Amino acid sequence: MGKPDFHAIYPDPLDAECCEGYWDGRRHDSPEPSGNRHPAYIHGFRNGREDAGIAERCETAQQRRMLWELIVATCSDDPDRATQSEGEA
Numbered sequence: 001m002g003k004p005d006f007h008a009i010y011p012d013p014l015d016a017e018c019c020e021g022y023w024d025g026r027r028h029d030s031p032e033p034s035g036n037r038h039p040a041y042i043h044g045f046r047n048g049r050e051d052a053g054i055a056e057r058c059e060t061a062q063q064r065r066m067l068w069e070l071i072v073a074t075c076s077d078d079p080d081r082a083t084q085s086e087g088e089a
Contacts, residue, residue: 014040021045026052
C-alpha cells in the first residue's frame with residue numbers, strides 16, 4: 001500500500017500535515033524532518049516515531065496536547081480549533 005494523500009483525505013491542512021508526519025515517522029527509513037516542514041508535520045512525525053518505538057517519549061501527553069494547541073492557534077484560521085485537543089481535531 002502506498003502513502004495516502006492526506007491532503008485529499010482531510011479538509012483541514014493542519015490535520016493533513018500531522019497525519020502525513022505521523023505516517024512518515026512510523027517508517028524506519030524516513031529521515032528526520034528539516035526546517036522546511038510544517039510544525040504540525042513535525043509534531044505528527046515525533047508521535048509516529050514514539051508510537052513505533054523508534055524513539056523514546058520525550059514529552060508527556062499533556063505537553064503534546066499543549067504543543068498541538070499552540071500549533072493550531074498559530075497556524076489555523078479557525079480560532080475555535082485552538083481549544084480542541086489533538087484527538088478531538
